[in-house]
Amino acid sequence: MRTAGGFDVSRQEAGAILSIDLKALVDNWRTLQAVCGAAECGAVVKADAYGIGMEPVVQALDAAGCKTYFVAHVFEGRRLRALSRDAVIYVLNGLLPGTAPSYAQHGLRPVLGSAPEIEEWLQFTALSGARTPDGGDALPAALQIDTGMNRLGLKEVDFDAAECLTQHVNVALVLSHFSWTGHGDDDRARNQIEIFERLRARWFDVPASMANSAGVFLERGPLYDLVRPGYALYGGNPTPGRPNPMRSVVRLEARIHQIHQVAPGERVGYEGAWTAKSPRRLATISAGYADGVPHAAMGSNARAGGEALVSGRRCPFVGHVSMDLIVIDISEVANAQRGDMVELIGPTITIDELAARAGTIGYEILTHLGRRFYRRYTRL
Ligand SMILES: *Cc1c(COP(=O)(O)O)cnc(C)c1O
DSSP states (O other): OOOSTTOOOOTTTOSEEEEEEHHHHHHHHHHHHHHHTTSEEOEEOHHHHHTTOHHHHHHHHHHHTOOEEEESSHHHHHHHHTTOSSOEEEETTOOOTTOHHHHHHHTOEEEEOSHHHHHHHHHHHHHHTOBOTTSOSBOEEEEEBOSSOOSSSBOGGGHHHHHHHHTTSEEEEEEOOOSSOSSSOHHHHHHHHHHHHHHHGGGTTSOEEOOOHHHHTSTTOOOOSEEOOOTTTTTOOSSTTSOOOSOOOEEEEEEEEEEEEEOTTOEESGGGOEEOSSOEEEEEESOOGGGTOOGGGOBOSSSOOOEEEETTEEEEBOBOOOSSOEEEEOTTOSSOOTTOEEEEESSSSOHHHHHHHTTSOHHHHHHTOOSSSEEEEEOO
């Protein structure tokens, strides 16, 4: 596979190489499944599998035995269906007006989260007499319950109205979502679990799902019947502040274009945001914010930014991150040369670390990974 996004680039031409370790991805899924015990471990593959590539990811997870997937949009569900005939596919964002026929045609399950959505789904299923492809019950759907995030889902006040509607829906799953992402905010998570317990009692015999990546690692947190990790599958740390139990999946390397020496007082990049205090040796590398390295990872004299790994040594970004280039200080590296690769993301400089240095979250780093890379998928 060369690149996503319609660019056709050879390995030699590429400014940067994105390597994706599908073996590590599958190991991560197996680790999560082992942690979950009796609960089923699904996979969240929305947003092109967090920027990693839906096709290779789903092929690898399917082969490993993953059966249930979550996407955000119905068109993502269609794309997934083309890859896996038997997968159970939930569409988390729910039902947009007029999209019910697409769900039926492709065997997708909407996650319904409001009375109007439920009404539209019921009208469609009643009018079309829609059944599952094997002639079974009315098409299955999930219900989302809002336990405090105020984003999607039925609230307690909607319940009485919704309950009579949902009596006619084939509810295959009841789910809710944690609004916390694992920063030791366990009390709030427990509060959400309490609310979920109370509200899901109305569907006590329906399978339930609550945990995202961080939720899987919540101490004594209930995992219910199905868990929905995304970030941890792709190597993100689901236990911030503690060692990452997941394997690194993504490696991003960029090539050195040019090496040069600067004298004390010389400035680097747009607005001269970094000034050399002593003679330094700098390398200009071939990746920038257009490739997903955040502009906010810039390094000034006042504030350290991102780092690159060159021959095993960490080298700081100096000055602004440009659209296509970053300048790094390689003074401590003896033998770097034009054309060499430096590592921007990998097992040492993790997505979580780069994100922290840029004041963002690893999810944004992953989903913003650029399309100009030569992409290399390490198969199983
Ligand atoms: C994105 C998403 C997930 C996955 O969350 P991670 O933190 O990436 O594991 C699970 N459930 C819902 C509703 C989501 O939107």
